Amino acid sequence: MTAVQLRLGRTATLSGQGQRRAEGRAGGLLALPAAIYFGVFWLLPFLSAAYLSFTRYDLAGMPEWTGLDNYRKMVEDPGFWNSAQVTAAYTAGSVIPSIVLALAIAVPLSKPGRLNGVLRGLMMIPAVMPLVATSVVWRIIYADGGPANAVLGLAGLAPVSWLTDDGIALWALVIMVTWKHLGLFVIILTAGLQGLPPSVYEAAALDGAGPVRAFFSITVPLLRRTLLFVLVIAVVGSMQAFIPAFLLTGGGPAGATEVLPYYMWSNAFAFERMGYASAMAMVLLALLVVLSLVQFRFLRGGGDE
């Protein structure tokens, strides 16, 4: 048999039985660890959380079926409603200002130039700083004689107890996370802005539209896909964020910064109420799924075309 025939013979098997079997075996083996991992550490826990949410379970004995008790308890639990309110205030308070600020910064910063490139890099520093390092720094900033009160002093205001006053602690956290996330949002919006066609702006300028008009009637509508993406990651992130509260205030004072995931964490790991915590996890998941669907819908229909 000549070499040419041999090659043809092999080519013929590429779409045939032998090739299928080889692909099936290799693909199965390459994918097997991931299949086991996602099954054991994601699918099984997800199903268990759903099951545990109908039980009472403290890690020691066996889960005890209690039907809808956990959900009923949640409706009547002032701690749950407090944490839901705190989460709503925390999310709205950090998401809206950070997106508005990020857009205001991204529009000039998206213009080409060496300086802007450097500034974009510098803006990302807070975003990539580990949260624990961030919290160490902001503890210093919020200390009684610290920089935050010095700034208030410059404005002629009296100093406040940033982390221990129950009317202020949540806003102290909001300021910190807004500062931390701003750079990331700016970078994402900048990338979106740089993808907008310059021809539209040229046409608008020819028609006599000023920069403010161009911003509201061209930039914002064209950028809505990117804006929505930022909005969803911001909201989804804030709803699950409790490390800032965990590190800076411990949920206090008097529950003022006890966001929902933190309340869930305390119930699970401080009080060993695994069933009740799982019910809260299900509620959180339902909210997150709704948000993902909203995002999916918007991203599917009407893009930045």
Next chain:
Amino acid sequence: MSRVLLPLVVAVMLLPVGVMAVVASAPEGGGAEFSLFANIAEMFAGGGFPVYFGNSLILSFGIGLLDVLFAGASGYALARLRFRGRKALFALVVVTLALSPTVVMVPVYVIVHQLGWIDTYQGMIVPSMISAFGVFLVRQFALGLPEELLLAARVDGAGEFRIFATIAVPLLRPALLTLFLLQFLTQWDNLLWPLLVANDPALWPLPVGISQLQTEIGYDIRLMTTAALVTAVPPIVVMFFLQRYYVAGLTLGGVKK
């Protein structure tokens, strides 16, 4: 106007970083001389910090490499190989993307507890070792590989594993590097899971060590801030040198190409 305003905005944003640098550079007992390196040396000389630092390296490198290995293999298989259960696995990955660690934290803890993995490295590593995001990223990238290259190797009689290792992996390098960086940085900053699993201070990574010391009364602010600075340096360096990969990974799917 923005030539003045933008640098000013960025300068204000960096003030907290400046606060960190100033406090971490202050000498012991107050004074004006620059003592950052002395403080770093003191931090690594004793106490828990060298241990925490080592554990952070173990977790970040370990999970980063495992993720590259397994998400790389399964992402490639999902994109380029026909095998039984492919659709089911892809559906599982998509469902996982929609879940969050917060939602499954309680049952995962129960599983780790029952496996007897509390206070072990595997208890900290295994539950986070493959990211759905990573599988998705590699799959998307692998879908774009030129079919001719794989076909040519098959014609030459190379087995599927060899094709994966010698042809696909080099071509997938940008996706794998992005994944490694993101996973490394995620784990470098991971506080909650190690905090739950590791009660033994000998197993603590930096975030747990710093957070635990921070709650002690009368902790040393200067050394703590030095530790915070040391923790913050690797991500900042990575971000500056590989900003393109970093942002591409973070914004995957969010911004139209």
